[in-house]
Amino acid sequence: MIIDSHLHISIITKGDSNFELVKQRLLKEMKINKVARAIVIPDNEPNPQCANLDAVIELTRNEPKLSVIATLKADQINGGNLKKIEKLFLKKQALGFKIFPGHDPVYPTDKRWRPVFKLCQNYDLPLIIHTGINSGNRSAAKYNDPKYIVKVAKNFKNLKIIIAHYFWPELDYCFKITAGFDNIYFDTSALADLEIIQESGGLKKIREILTKTVRRRSNSILFGTDWPIGSFKKHIDLINSLPLSSGEKQNIFFRNAEFAFRLKK
Numbered sequence: 001m002i003i004d005s006h007l008h009i010s011i012i013t014k015g016d017s018n019f020e021l022v023k024q025r026l027l028k029e030m031k032i033n034k035v036a037r038a039i040v041i042p043d044n045e046p047n048p049q050c051a052n053l054d055a056v057i058e059l060t061r062n063e064p065k066l067s068v069i070a071t072l073k074a075d076q077i078n079g080g081n082l083k084k085i086e087k088l089f090l091k092k093q094a095l096g097f098k099i100f101p102g103h104d105p106v107y108p109t110d111k112r113w114r115p116v117f118k119l120c121q122n123y124d125l126p127l128i129i130h131t132g133i134n135s136g137n138r139s140a141a142k143y144n145d146p147k148y149i150v151k152v153a154k155n156f157k158n159l160k161i162i163i164a165h166y167f168w169p170e171l172d173y174c175f176k177i178t179a180g181f182d183n184i185y186f187d188t189s190a191l192a193d194l195e196i197i198q199e200s201g202g203l204k205k206i207r208e209i210l211t212k213t214v215r216r217r218s219n220s221i222l223f224g225t226d227w228p229i230g231s232f233k234k235h236i237d238l239i240n241s242l243p244l245s246s247g248e249k250q251n252i253f254f255r256n257a258e259f260a261f262r263l264k265k
């Protein structure tokens, strides 16, 4: 079985004229690639190209294969919105929360996030953190440097934190600084994309870092693609190419996601 822990309902080709069509294409591609379930991450602002939280909730309402991650901007955190997020967690309409440091000029250690992190911790749902450089804007990575993420991991010991994109292109640095944190996880989203492979030292480097990460803690990597930008097939091939046992690969493909997002409870 395969669970995709990180994708979006976003319009990247002219053929996808609305989110409903993107969703249909998503379900079709999931079927072709034998992806049983997917976690859809909304954009944290109204964006005609990428569905936001309300749109994703609406689009996935009757789609048992699609689950949702909640998100807000730091300046939207207030009593009312926290209640809304808690309600989503309670009804299992959202299975975690994502922050976008680097898209937003806000650090993961910003005090405003604390009530959200507490909420995730109380409901045992993960916090996903966007990391790495943005194409055309390398300085954005200063906001999502894992040195801040480990501070959050220290302050919220029972919070499951998923680092998205492995702080590319600085994979080794991200690997080293997260050593010893049993509440830090990584998703593989975008790691099979050509730009990220080229910028991060090549496919051999990506394979090496993922293998080392599994050896360090076998439950720490979750399969993710960043579809529609990332390809299902390329990411599946990447995991299958790792020198790991089939049990270890199954952990990546679905068991770690089942645990992190509490899919079986």
Ligand SMILES: [Zn+2]
Binding pocket: 006, 007, 008, 041, 189, 226
């Ligand atoms: Zn993404």
